[in-house]
Amino acid sequence: MPLANNALVLVTDGRKTLFFRNEGDQNQIDLRTEAHDERDDADFNRDLASDAPGTTQQSGGYGHSTYEETDFKQLEEDRWAHNAAEEVNKRALANDFDALAIIAPPKTLGELRKKLHKEAERRVVVEIAKEMTGHSIPDIEALLTNETKPAELADV
Known part of the structure; x- marks a missing residue:
């Protein structure tokens, strides 16, 4: 399905969120940046995960079982994705857009x-x-153009 004029485009990855608006039409996508947000997490995991994983004594046997260390970076990326979804929800309920395109890595998606x-x-x-x-805006536009091509043109 071609991307209509005024469609909202969300591009996110758990560290960076970009909102674009298609100012073009179904034949020519023209994305304009509407909002963007990015976090710096270079030292994020190290600052939060300063303790060793916990242990527990196993019942009915000998030894200890070690808990898996929490991946704080992944938790923060999930929270970042949830915040992006909340923004999309708010815009949808306010009728800010009729069509939405989402580009994100599989886990974030x-x-x-x-x-x-x-x-x-x-x-x-x-x-x-x-x-x-x-990636650049032209790269994102090219990807969307290729993915939203009508089926009869995609085979040409």
Whole structure:
């Protein structure tokens, strides 16, 4: 399905979130940056995970079992995706867009899907499981153009 004029495009990866608006039409995508947010997490995991994993004594036997260390970086990336979904939900409920395109890595895309309101889900026209936050706007436009091409043109 081609990406309509005024469609909202979300590009996120758990560290960076970009919102674009398609100022073009179905034949020529023209993305304009609407909002962006990025976090710096170079030392994030080291600062939070200063303790060793916990242990517990096993019942009915000898020895100790070690708990798996919490991946604080992954938890923060999941929270970041949930925040992006909340923003999309707020915009959907305010009728800010009729069509939504989401581009995110597979894991982030899965977290987004968990938190999307039914009204936002209804407006999703394309989901692309790919990391694109570090790419240029023309690269994102080209990807969307290729993914939203009508079926009869895609085979040409």
